[in-house]
Amino acid sequence: MKYIRKPIKLSIILLALFVLAGCWNSNEMNDLAIVTAFGVDTAEKPDEISLIGQIINIRNIATAEKSAAGGDVFWNVEITGETVFDALRNLTFINNRKAFGHHYQILVVGKEIAEKGVIKDLEHFARDHGDRRTVWVVVADGKAKDVLDVKTELEPINGRYIAQLVEVRTATSKAVGVTFQNFLQRYISKTTSTFASIVRVIKKNGVESLELNGTAVFKKDKLVGELNGKETRGLLFVIDDIKSGIIVVEPENQGKTSLEINKSGTKVTPKITDNGVQMDIEVKLKTYYAGDTEDFFNVTKKEDRELLQLYANKVVKEEIEAAIKKAKSLNTDVFGFGDAVHRKYPKQWKGMESNWDSIFPDIKVSIKVETSIDSSFNITELP
Amino acid sequence: MDIEDQKISGVQLTQLMICFICGSNILLTVSMTVAKQDIWLAILGGVVESLVFAIIYIFITKKYPNKTLIEINDLVFGSFLGKLVSTLYIIFFFLQGSAYLRIITNFFKSQIMPETPMFVLALALLIVCAYAVNKGFEVISRLSMLFLIFLMLEVAFVFVTGYSDMKFKNFLPIFDITMTDFIKSANIIGTTHFGEFVVFLMFFALLNNTSKGKNSNIKIYIISILSGGAILIVISVITIALIGNLAPIDNYPYFQAIRIINVRDILTRFEIITSINILAMVFFKICVYFYATVSGIRKILKLSSQSFLVLPIGIIMINTSLMLFKNPFEVTQFATEIFPLYGLVFEVLFPVLILVITQMKKLFVNR
Structure with a gap:
C-alpha cells in the first residue's frame, strides 16, 4: 500500500495540471x-x-x-x-x-x-x-x-x-x-x-x-x-472637481495676465431660512502667478498680489454665477444642491423633495472666493 | 489519533467563527437594499441582536461543556423528542450548507465564469470541502487563520488604495430610513450573519482542556462577534463610500465597488482577489455546515466513524444546492423574507427551550 500511494498521488497531480491550466471558455x-x-x-x-x-x-x-x-x-x-x-x-x-x-x-x-x-x-x-x-x-x-x-x-x-x-x-x-x-x-x-x-x-x-x-x-x-466652457468651470468649482486650469484676470486699465490654479477646494453649505433655501458656496483657491502681461506685476509685493487676487476672485465668482444662472434657466440641479439639503436637513427635505423643481430656480446663492498666489515660478519680476 | 476526536484551541475556534461571519458578506446586498447608506447602523443593530443570541448559547455551552448539540437534545428533550429535534437541526445545517454552496455558485456564474456550468463550479468547491471535512475539524479551524489574515490584508489594501475615491458624505444623512426598515435590516444581519452561530453548539465540545477555562466560551463568543462585526462594518463603509447610491441596486456591491478602484492606471482590476476571498470565506461556511451535518448524523446514529458519510452527503449536497432555488432571485427572496423568521426557530426557539427545560428540571430535582 505504502509503495502504491506515491505514484497514485503523483499521477493525480500531473492530471490536475491539464485540467487546471485553462479556463472553461478560453x-x-x-x-x-x-x-x-x-x-x-x-x-x-x-x-x-x-x-x-x-x-x-x-x-x-x-x-x-x-x-x-x-x-x-x-x-x-x-x-x-x-x-x-x-x-x-x-x-x-x-x-x-x-x-x-x-x-x-x-x-x-x-x-x-x-x-x-x-x-x-x-x-x-x-x-x-x-x-x-x-x-x-x-x-x-x-x-x-x-x-x-x-x-x-x-x-x-x-x-x-x-x-x-x-x-x-x-x-x-x-x-x-x-x-x-x-x-x-x-x-x-x-x-x-x-x-x-x-x-x-x-x-x-x-x-x-x-x-x-x-x-x-x-x-x-x-x-x-x-x-459653455466658462459655465462648465463654474459648475466644476461648485462640485469641487477642479484639478488645474488657467484664470485670466484683467485688472482695470491694465493688460491681461494669467494665474494657474494649483489647488482648489469648495464648501457648499445649505441653509433653510424664512425666505427659502440659501446655498453658501466658499471657494478656496491656490494659484501660481504665470505672467503673460505687458503691465508687469511684481507679485513679490503685497499690493500687486492683492490686486490680482481681488480680480481672480471676481472671475471665479462670475463663472460660478454664470453656471448657476444657466442651470436655473434649464431648471437642472447639476450641482447636487438637493442632495446637499437632504444631507443637512433630512426632516425638512421630505416636504421639499417632490417640488424641488419649483424650489431650485428660486434658490439664493452667496459666493465667497478666496484666492492666494503662492508662487511666481522661475522669475520674480521683469523690470 | 482518530479524526473525530480532534481537539481545537479557543483561539482557533474564534478565528473560525470570524471567518464564518465573513462568509455571509456576499449576502450583504440583501440588507443593503433595505438599509441603504445606513447599513453600518444596521450592522451595529445586528451585532446587538446577536449578542442577545450569544447569551443563550453561552449559557448552554456553560451547562454542557462536553456535549454536542445532538447529545444536549437527547438529555433535554428525552431520547425520542431529542432525536426529532436533532434531525431537524441536521436538516437545517444541511440545507444551509447547500444554500451557501448555491449562493457562491451563483456569484461565480454571474460575475466571473458565466459560461461554466453551475454543476462544475459546485463540484469543484465541494470536492475541496469534502477533503477538508474528511481531514477533520482541526484542519478547518487551523486553515481559517491563514485566510483571515489574507482577508484582513485585502480589506486594508482596498481601503488604502481606494481612499482617494471614497466620498464619506455618502453616509449623510445618518439614519435616513424608517424604524421598520432599520429593524428589518438589522434582523436580517442578526439572523444571517451572526445567528447562524447556533451551529457552533456542535463544536464547543471539541475545545481542548486548556481552553475550557471558566469563561472561555464568553470570550470566544464576544470576541468573534465584535471582530466579525468590525470587519463587516469596514467592508460596508468601503462599499458605500465608493459607490454610494449605486450600492443598493447592485447584486454584489462590495465586488462592484472594488472594480472602480484605480490607482494611477497601475493598480486596477484587482476585484478577482476579492472574489477569491469571498470564495474562501464561503468555503468555511460550507465546511462548518458540512461537518456539522456529517458529525450530527454520526452522533445520532451512534456510528463509530464518519469518513464514509462525507462523500454521499457531499453528492446530495451538490444536487440539493442546484435544486433548492430555481434562480438567484429566489435566493434573495429567501434571504430577505423567509430566513429571518425560519432561522429564528433554530437560532432562538430551540436553544431557549433547551435552557428553560434545563432550569425546570433543576428546580424539580432540587425539590
Missing part, C-alpha cells in the same frame, strides 16, 4: 473583436436603435505604428436592433467575431437619442458583468458615428483618443470628465441632474478633427441644454 487573441468604444444613435426606424462598435483591427496596428500608410487601425461597425443588447448581438451578422467589450473606454451618445432619453439604452452597460463603470460617457454633437469615424493624429485609435481628450481636460477644467458610474449616480439621485462632455467634429481645410467643448446637461435622462 478567449484567444485572434478570436476576439476588441471593442474600444461604443456609440449609441437613433436608427432610421423610430422603434429601433443603432449601435456602433469600434473594433480594433489588430492586424493593422503594428504596421500603423511604423508608417502612416498602413490600413485602418479601427473599424466602426454600425448595426441596428430593437434594443442595445439585441444590436450588440446582431453585430455578429456583419462581423465574424463576437464583440469583446471588456476593455472599451468610452461611450458616445448621439445627440438625437440623448434628447429622447438615454437611460434605457445605457442600462445594458451597467448590467453586463464584463463592463466596467469607469468608462467615460460623452455626448456627440450630432451623430455618434461621425465622431467615431474621425481619424485622429498621435493616437490612431479613435476611442482611446477621445478617452485621452477627456483625461487631459484637467489642464483647463473647462470640460467635465464623467464616468459611467458618476452618470448613473447622478441619475439615480432624485433631484440631481446628470451631465457629460460634448465632443464635436471640427473641419479645417477639409481635415476633420475632434474637439472637447462644453457640457451636455440632462434632466433625468433627457438632454435639455448645454453649458
